[in-house]
Every structure is written in structure tokens, then in C-alpha cells.
Amino acid sequence: MAKRLTKEQKLQIIMNDFKLFAKNFIKIIDNFGNTVPFVLNPEQEQFMNDMGKYNIILKGRQIGFTTLSLAYMLYSACTKPDTNYIIMTHHASVSKSLFVKLKKMYKNLPHDKYPNLFPKTLLNNRDELYLDNGSRIIIATANGEDSISGNTFQLIHLSEMAKYPADVQEEIIATCIPALAKNESSAIIIESTAYGYNTYQEMFMKAWRDKESVWKAHFYSWLAKAYEKQFRHTFDESEAWFRANNHGRRMTYEDLEHDEKILRDKYSATYRQLMFRRYYIQTNSLEKFRREFPTTPDEAFMETNKAVFDTAKIIERLHHVIPPLETKEVYDILPDVLRQYINKNLFIYHLPKPKVRHYAGVDVASGQGGDYSTMSIFDADGQQVASFYANDIPVYRFAEIVDALGRFFNYAFICVERNSLGLPLLERLRKDYGYMNLLKQKVFDQRGKRKMQLGFQTTNVTKGIIISDMKEMFELGMINIECVRTLEEMKIYQEDSKGRMGNKKGKSNFDDMVISVAMACQALKQSKYYVDI
Numbered sequence: 001m002a003k004r005l006t007k008e009q010k011l012q013i014i015m016n017d018f019k020l021f022a023k024n025f026i027k028i029i030d031n032f033g034n035t036v037p038f039v040l041n042p043e044q045e046q047f048m049n050d051m052g053k054y055n056i057i058l059k060g061r062q063i064g065f066t067t068l069s070l071a072y073m074l075y076s077a078c079t080k081p082d083t084n085y086i087i088m089t090h091h092a093s094v095s096k097s098l099f100v101k102l103k104k105m106y107k108n109l110p111h112d113k114y115p116n117l118f119p120k121t122l123l124n125n126r127d128e129l130y131l132d133n134g135s136r137i138i139i140a141t142a143n144g145e146d147s148i149s150g151n152t153f154q155l156i157h158l159s160e161m162a163k164y165p166a167d168v169q170e171e172i173i174a175t176c177i178p179a180l181a182k183n184e185s186s187a188i189i190i191e192s193t194a195y196g197y198n199t200y201q202e203m204f205m206k207a208w209r210d211k212e213s214v215w216k217a218h219f220y221s222w223l224a225k226a227y228e229k230q231f232r233h234t235f236d237e238s239e240a241w242f243r244a245n246n247h248g249r250r251m252t253y254e255d256l257e258h259d260e261k262i263l264r265d266k267y268s269a270t271y272r273q274l275m276f277r278r279y280y281i282q283t284n285s286l287e288k289f290r291r292e293f294p295t296t297p298d299e300a301f302m303e304t305n306k307a308v309f310d311t312a313k314i315i316e317r318l319h320h321v322i323p324p325l326e327t328k329e330v331y332d333i334l335p336d337v338l339r340q341y342i343n344k345n346l347f348i349y350h351l352p353k354p355k356v357r358h359y360a361g362v363d364v365a366s367g368q369g370g371d372y373s374t375m376s377i378f379d380a381d382g383q384q385v386a387s388f389y390a391n392d393i394p395v396y397r398f399a400e401i402v403d404a405l406g407r408f409f410n411y412a413f414i415c416v417e418r419n420s421l422g423l424p425l426l427e428r429l430r431k432d433y434g435y436m437n438l439l440k441q442k443v444f445d446q447r448g449k450r451k452m453q454l455g456f457q458t459t460n461v462t463k464g465i466i467i468s469d470m471k472e473m474f475e476l477g478m479i480n481i482e483c484v485r486t487l488e489e490m491k492i493y494q495e496d497s498k499g500r501m502g503n504k505k506g507k508s509n510f511d512d513m514v515i516s517v518a519m520a521c522q523a524l525k526q527s528k529y530y531v532d533i
Contacts, residue, residue, distance in 0.1 A: 011117065018048065021075045027108040028067060031230050035108075041226035044068045052216040053180075056204050057191035058300055059220040060293040062230065065191045069157040070102045073137050076154060078109075078118055082134035083154040083181070088172070090163035092141045096126070098159070099139045103129065142168055148175045156180060156188045162195035169199035194291050194300035197492050201301055208297050209484060222277070222293030223269055235272055238279035251275050267295060301491070308467060309490045310475050321482050324349055335404045345390040346405075349482040356380060357529055358412035361519025362402055363512045364421040367394040374516040375402060376486065377409050378479060378524060385409060387483040389513060395421055399428035403435050410533045415439035415523040417515060418455030426454045437531045439523055456522055458515075466518040467493075473521050486513040 005013075014020045019040055026038040040048065044064055047057070057065055066087075073085040089095045106129065109118050123130035129137045140147035142164035148156070156176050161169060180186050192200055207217035220226075228235070242251055251271040256264060260278070263269040269277075280289050287302070294300035298315040307314075324347035331339055338346060352358060357380045365371035367390075375388040388405065390398075402425065406412045414437065416422050416429075429435040440452040458466070473479045474490075481487060493514050 011114070015079055015117070018072060018075050019045065021079075022071050025109050026071050026074070026105050028071075028105070031062075032233070038067070038071055040068070041229065043220050043224045043226050047218055048072075050216075050218065051187060051189075053187050054215045055187060055189045055218060056200075056207050056215045057189065057218045057220070058204050058208075058294070058297055059191060059193060059218075060222045060224070060227070061193055063220055063224060063226050064230070065189075066098065066157075066159050067101070069155075069159070069189055069191075070098065071105060073155055073157070074102065074105050077129075077131055077135035077137055078133075080135065080154065081119075084135070084151055085137045085155045085157075086140060086147060086151075086153050087137075087157040087159060088140045088142055088147075089159045090142050090161075092144065094160070095139045095141045099127065099129075102137065102139075142172065146175070148172070148179045151179055152181050153179055154181050154183075154186050158188070158190045158192075160192045160195075161190050162192040162198060162200040164200075166198050173199065173203070194294065197301065205297065205301075205488065217297075219297050221267075221295050222289075223267060223273060223295065228272075231276065234279075235276050238276040239272060241279050242275045263295065298491075307491060308493045309471055311491055313475055314487050314491050317481060318484065318487050321484055321487070322349055324482075325351070335408060337400055337404045338408070341388070341390070341401070345393075346386065346388045347483065348386045350379070350383065350385040352385065352409045353379075354410075355533055356410060357533070358385065358409040359520055359523035359527075360402075360406060360409070360412040360414045361516040361521070361523060362414060362416040362422070362425070363515040363519065364395060364398065364417065364419070364425050365391060365512065366421060367392055367398065372510055372512040373398045374512040375405060376483065376513065376516040376520045377405065377412055378520050380524075380527075382473070382479040382524065384480060384482045387486065387513065387516075389485060395424050396428060399425050399433065403429060403433040406435060406437065411437050411529075411531050413437050413439065413523050413526070413529055415519040415526075416455045417519055418453070418457045422455055430454065437529060439526060439528075456519060466522055467514075469525065470514070470518040470521045473524070479517075479521065479524070481517065483513060486517055489514045 014024050022038040022040060024037070027035050028038045030036050041064060047065070047068070059065060069087060073087065076083060077085060087098060089098060103124065111118060119131040119133040119135070121129065122132050127139050138147060156179065158172065164172065176188055180188055190200065194201070203215060204217055207213040207215035208219065239250065243249065246255070251274060253264065256274065260274050263274060277289060280293070290299045290302055296315070298318055302311050302315065324343060327342050330342060330348050330351070334342065358377055359380070360375055360377040363374045365373045367373060369391055372389045372391045373393055376384065377386040378384050386405065386409065388401065393401070402414065406414050416426050416438065418426065418441070426438065429438060438454050439456060440454055441456050442450055443453055443457070444450055474481065489511050493511055
């Protein structure tokens with residue numbers, strides 16, 4: 001017969017387990033206005049089980065991660081003496097609201113029942129809760145005073161980071177990392193709904209796609225189980241609305257529109273969830289639903305009304321790109337000059353087949369840490385076979401790389417953007433390396449005579465043409481892009497009110513891969529070869 005635990009033993013078990021502590025001691029206000037024990041929902045429990053040191057969360061609205069962090073900070077402050085915690089928000093009013101919630105959690109702890117179990121408060125003001133065990137929880141605002149530098153924190157939570165001013169996001173991250181306590185249980189949690197293209201978006205997508213990233217990406221869609229309980233009243237409203245407009249019957253598969261069938265078949269959405277989605281879209285918009293209740297991370301950041309390229313097609317392509325060939329598969333067959341770049345700057349998706357023509361586009365940068373020098377290579381069928389990008393390679397060395405890549409891919413027909421940096425690259429390719437398979441553009445001189453010049457001259461007029469050609473070829477399936485960086489650049493490539501095209505989303509985003517693919521499309525259009533293979 002199992003020995004019964006004493007009261008003290010039970011308390012000790014609860015104090016050593018956050019989920020039990022939350023359920024037994026922490027009270028929250030639910031969506032119906034009731035004060036209830038804080039029982040973790042499935043997504044909150046999953047996060048606590050999977051949490052690493054550096055965490056970045058993309059989620060739908062009101063799934064409860066801010067509440068989770070507040071409760072976890074309070075638990076940790078009570079059970080770990082002399083530790084510090086900070087939660088940062090995007091607005092002072094939000095900071096105030098969250099701190100009121102935290103203090104209410106502390107006040108509702110069963111102090112009277114267990115007078116010696118919880119530390120007492122020494123300081124309790126508008127932005128700090130300081131306990132007599134030496135632990136402290138503070139609240140801060142992203143555009144307020146610097147509350148991070150000079151301190152050491154056991155847990156740092158950046159709430160709704162995507163809504164922080166764009167010019168401070170990167171600096172806040174840089175300040176947080178050295179401020180994190182150097183022990184195995186310290187952590188940073190960044191969580192937000194999507195809000196445009198910024199440092200948060202870059203960090204999340206990099207972590208989501210790069211399995212070797214230091215940051216661990218966590219994504220929670222609108223199909224999360226938590227919403228079934230938390231939005232129960234809205235779900236009921238949605239079903240009542242649907243029934244009222246469909247002779248009292250519930251939704252069936254025959255009622256589904258094309259995108260709803262995909263959600264049902266591919267993502268296992270229930271009819272109740274689909275009725276909620278349709279109801280929300282009727283009262284707001286599809287774009288707002290995708291941002292606040294995304295199905296996938298890519299969908300969360302969609303801005304189809306602004307991008308030059310069809311964002312939905314880009315996202316669909318991102319779901320099906322193939323990984324580049326492993327280093328060991330190509331290292332021994334590559335020229336020496338290319339080996340150091342494989343799967344760092346150079347990504348090969350398919351090896352060249354004998355006698356198959358290849359077409360490449362090149363965009364040249366200075367190699368001084370700003371724009372990227374890029375090269376995109378396709379076979380005659382429009383299948384991308386390789387991509388290269390680097391921002392620290394001078395023009396003379398990039399010329400050697402372009403020559404080596406071109407020759408490796410069956411002496412590819414190369415279109416180089418003819419600008420101030422493209423001209424010296426073209427000169428080196430032709431004179432130093434004897435590369436003959438280069439695109440030539442027909443132009444007229446001042447006397448009206450037609451001549452051929454190496455490379456493709458981009459102007460305000462021709463840039464619009466080459467981007468339009470690339471858009472057509474991509475959206476009609478005439479080219480198949482495998483490079484994730486290229487597709488990410490395409491998502492944020494825009495045309496402004498003055499008709500100028502480019503990446504308008506910040507200093508750390510570029511459009512160099514887009515230009516190199518556009519150049520490759522011009523090479524494919526000419527479909528010439530000046531050499532025998």
C-alpha cells in the first residue's frame with residue numbers, strides 16, 4: 001500500500017513544479033470574466049516542455065503566452081532567490097495593464113493559508129515588484145528608458161516585439177543577450193503576432209527555416225486547441241450566424257470554398273473552426289485574419305496588396321523548395337576556387353547534365369559589406385540549379401567565381417547587369433578569363449547606328465520590363481526557383497507611388513537575388529549560346 005504524502009511533502013512537490021504551482025496557487029481572469037485557477041492550455045504546456053534558451057514565438061492573437069510568462073516569472077521569483085526578471089511591451093499603457101495583472105496574481109496567492117510559503121514584497125510600485133528573497137520583476141516599454149543594460153536577468157520576455165519601433169528592435173536584442181544570466185535555466189522569450197517586415201520578422205523566419213539557428217522558433221496557428229475553449233462564445237456566434245443564413249443547418253463539405261477545402265483537407269480544420277474563420281472575415285477582412293490568425297508563418301507576414309510578385313505563389317513555392325545538395329556530394333567535383341563557398345555562399349540544387357544549356361544572371365556589388373554580389377543559374381527548362389550570394393567579395397574575385405561557375409554549368413550563357421560595377425566584371429570575364437558566352441544588348445549610339453554591347457543596361461524603363469518578365473515567368477511556372485533567399489526577397493519587393501521598384505522594407509533587406517534572377521530570365525529569353533558544349 002502506497003504511503004500517503006504529508007502536507008509538507010505535497011507543498012514541496014507543488015513548489016518544484018511550475019504547472020502544479022500555477023494550477024494550485026495562481027488565479028487568472030478568463031475570457032468570460034471569471035477568476036479561475038491557471039491551468040495551462042495545450043499550447044502553453046507544449047511551449048514549457050520545448051522551451052530553449054533563446055525562444056522566438058509567432059502566434060495568433062490571445063493565445064495566452066504573455067499570461068504564461070507573467071505566471072512563470074512570478075513562480076520563478078518566489079522559488080529562486082536573488083533573481084531578476086523583465087517583461088517589455090510596445091506601449092506604456094500595455095505595460096501598465098500587464099503589471100496590474102502580475103500584481104493581482106501575486107495578491108491572489110494564498111498568503112493567509114500559507115503565511116511562510118511566499119516571499120513578502122519590499123517594493124511594489126508602478127514598474128517594479130521587489131520581494132524580500134531578493135528577487136525582482138520589472139516592466140518596461142520599448143521606446144522608454146533603457147531598463148536592461150547593467151542588469152542580469154533570469155528571464156527576459158519581449159512581448160509583441162513586431163510592434164516595437166523598427167529602429168530599436170535590433171538594438172534591444174543586442175542589449176538583451178549579454179544581460180541574460182549565465183546559467184542553464186535562464187531564457188529569452190520573444191513573442192508577437194505578425195506586424196509587417198522588420199527585425200522580428202527576419203529573426204523568426206531565419207529561425208523557422210534554419211535548423212542550426214541559435215534561436216528556437218515556435219509557431220502556434222489559429223487551429224490551436226486553446227482557441228476552442230478561449231473563443232467558445234465567438235465560435236458559438238459564428239455557428240449561429242451560419243445556421244441563420246443556411247436554413248438552420250450546419251456547415252458541410254459541399255459548403256466549402258476552395259481555400260476552405262485546403263484548410264479542411266491539408267490542415268484538418270474543423271467545420272466549427274471554418275465557420276469562425278468565415279464569420280471573422282465577414283466582419284473584418286481576409287488579410288487581417290491571415291495576420292492575426294495565421295495558418296502558416298508565411299501567411300502571417302503576407303502583404304499581397306503591396307508586393308510586385310504574387311505572395312501566395314511565393315509562399316506555395318517556399319513549401320516545396322528542395323534543400324541544396326550536401327557538401328560531400330559536390331565538393332570533390334567542384335573547381336578549387338568554389339569549394340570554400342559551398343553551402344555558405346554557394347548553393348547547388350542540381351548538378352549539370354551533359355550537353356544541357358544553362359543560363360545565368362549576375363548582379364555585382366562592391367564587396368564592402370553592403371549590397372550583395374549574386375548569381376542565379378537555371379537550366380534550359382527553367383529549373384534553378386544554383387545560387388550564389390556574398391557581400392564581402394571584391395569585384396576581381398567575384399569575376400573568378402562567376403567564370404568558374406559558368407564553366408562548371410556547361411559554359412552557361414551569362415547576363416550581367418551593366419552598371420558601374422558590372423562593367424569591370426564584364427571586362428575581366430572577357431579579357432582575363434576569355435569567357436565568351438556573355439549576353440549582348442542591342443543599343444543605338446549617338447549617330448543612330450545600332451551596336452551590340454556586353455551586359456544588360458538597367459534604366460527606369462528597362463528595370464520595369466525585366467521585373468515584369470520575371471514576374472510572368474515565375475507566376476506562369478516557366479521558371480522554378482529553389483533559393484529561399486530569393487523567394488524571401490520577392491515577398492518584399494515593391495513598386496512605390498512613383499513607379500520605382502525595389503525592397504522598401506529596411507536597411508537589412510536587399511533585392512540583389514531578385515535582380516540576378518531577372519537577369520537570368522533575360523538570358524533565357526535570348527536563349528543564345530556563342531560556344532559549343
